[in-house]
Amino acid sequence: MNSKLRRLLVRLYFLTTGLGLSLLLSGTLLVMRSSAEVxxxxxxxxxxxxxxxxxxxxxxxxLPGIGSSGSFQANSQIIEQLGYDPSRQWTQGQKPSRFLSLGDFQDTFKLQNFDLDQIAKVSGIDTLSASLDQFGVMSRQTLDSLTKAVPNLGDFPIEQVLPIKDLITQSVGSFDATKTLNQLLAQSPQLGDISLANLDLSQYNVADIPNLEITQLGAFKDWQAVKIQDIPGLAKVPFNNFPDSxxxxxxxxxxxxxxxxxxxxxxxxxxxxxxxxxxxxxxxxxxxxxxxxxxxxxxxxxxxxxxxxxxxxxxxxxxxxxxxxxxxxxxxxxxxxxxxxxxxxxxxxxxxxxxxxxxxxxxxxxxxxxxxxxxxxxxxxxxxxxxxxxxxxxxxxxxxxxxxxxx
Structure with a gap:
């Protein structure tokens, strides 16, 4: 049977049976629209x-929540090659910002070209007051990677950068905090391996690290692994404001x-x-x-x-x-x-x-x-x-x- 004819017969069947049921229940004829709006x-x-x-x-x-649950489990070879675990899972109803990462859009939206200052301007979110634990790249940084990422951070006396001062004090005890970070790392390069994850990042704000707000997300170590929701304000940026919309x-x-x-x-x-x-x-x-x-x-x-x-x-x-x-x-x-x-x-x-x-x-x-x-x-x-x-x-x-x- 011709598919369109079969389709018409199906529609006529449901129309007539539905109409009969409607008349039986309410005695009122319902008039159907020929074409509904999207x-x-x-x-x-x-x-x-x-x-x-x-x-x-x-x-x-x-965006609406996802309609089904699922997961992606990276094998040990992939994790070793990347240096981080890209595995993730998502549950029905979850917003995409909770399971999608910056690296998923490296070649498309190019979210890594954003910095927190730009995000603040288009989202209306005060990113400077966000705590460092809310800025998902921070726990993945070492002193060395942070110094390389943030413009001129190494030129500041350590006593002027409270989170760095506290991290070093916590790790080695007393030291000369009047030195710049560059000077200290040149003198003791092993300190560059200290991870910021060792610090209680919730006690500090973005504003506590000079120039952090003007650092491109793509400059940070392992930025690809960070979820959209873990970049302050990013989930509230309209898509047409993305670097590549x-x-x-x-x-x-x-x-x-x-x-x-x-x-x-x-x-x-x-x-x-x-x-x-x-x-x-x-x-x-x-x-x-x-x-x-x-x-x-x-x-x-x-x-x-x-x-x-x-x-x-x-x-x-x-x-x-x-x-x-x-x-x-x-x-x-x-x-x-x-x-x-x-x-x-x-x-x-x-x-x-x-x-x-x-x-x-x-x-x-x-x-x-x-x-x-x-x-x-x-x-x-x-x-x-x-x-x-x-x-x-x-x-x-x-x-x-x-x-x-x-x-």
Whole structure:
């Protein structure tokens, strides 16, 4: 049976049975809208007639919580290569700022280019008064790494830098605090290995260390491992204020014509996939999707990542999650992936979500995992709604996507 005809019969069935039940219960005829407005979990704006995220009003703190729990456990070889443990776990409902790290966005948002002074100006948070234990890079520093990171810190007399003075006193007892930090480390280089984690950092503020607020995050040792929430004010910075903010890729807008459930099979006009295999990956079975109309995308489908996976990731970390990620698109760049998730054939609705990845591209480049940290809800579309697609091409992959366990 033609899929659109079957779809129409299903809708007529639910309409008539639902209408009969409604009349039985209330005696009132309910008039259904032919096309509902897009509902959103985030602030949106309009682009070419379609709703898109309003990055000027979206922060990591304002994003919805993740829809499922998960974890990533690094092996001992990875931990040894990096010098720190990039493992993490996340629980359903948790904000992305609690499980995403600075290093995950090294090549995209480039959050490492921020300093606390810049963050304060765009977030409205007084970062100078934040305690040092709230500044996640500090517990990872030694005297040597801190001196190298903070501009001119080594030129200050130690007696003028209370946390450093207390740390050295705690470690070696009495010493000449009128010396600069550079002078002391030149005289006793072994002191450079003293870790700031040995100090009760909650007793000091950012303002207690000269120039700390103007030090780029990327100058600190092991900055890649620090969570977004552990940088004062960063989770409240609007995305469009990031050093490399999200940009639209392409201009194509289509219309959600029909929403199909996972019973669909043999669909070969896809616009979804991954950067690894392209964005024309066909589907053999379990092909829940939205069928599009309008211009160059008439009859094309965007498959649901809830039911279909594709190859993703790069480097050593590309093997995580079996090397698979939900099929989807990148209309706003590669910091995250946009995925069609829940599809309801009876209601004619489809939800859109974000998926994130874990990256480690420091001196030891381990690449990135597939985009498997999600879903983080974005919007829900109804049949007849406009939808922003980004750059759509006629590319087509020869290998189909892989059905998930629930397809």
């Amino acid at each position: 509902t959103s979990s985030i602030p949106t704006t309009n682009l070419n007639g379609a709703p898109v995220p309003d990055w000027g009003k979206i922060t990591f703190d304002s 999200p940009q639209t890729i392409g201009q194509t807008v289509g219309t959600v014509d029909v929403v199909f459930g996972a019973a669909e099979q043999k669909r070969d006009r896809s616009i979804s996939g991954s950067t690894n295999v392209g964005f024309g990956v066909p589907c053999d079975k379990g092909c829940g999707h939205i069928e599009l109309s309008g211009g160059t995308v008439l009859g094309r489908q965007w498959d649901s990542g809830k039911y279909q996976e594709v190859k993703g990731g790069q480097g050593v970390l590309g093997a995580v999650n079996g090397g698979k990620e939900p099929t989807g698109r990148h209309p706003f760049g590669e910091a995250f992936k946009v995925v069609i998730w829940d599809v309801s054939e009876t209601q004619g609705t489809a939800s859109m979500a974000m998926f994130f990845r874990i990256c480690s591209r420091g001196a030891v480049d381990l690449g990135c995992t597939p985009y498997f940290l999600g879903p983080v809800p974005l919007m829900t579309f109804h049949e007849g709604d406009p939808i922003f697609l980004g750059k759509v091409t006629n590319e087509k992959s020869s290998n189909p996507s892989t059905p998930t366990s629930i397809a």
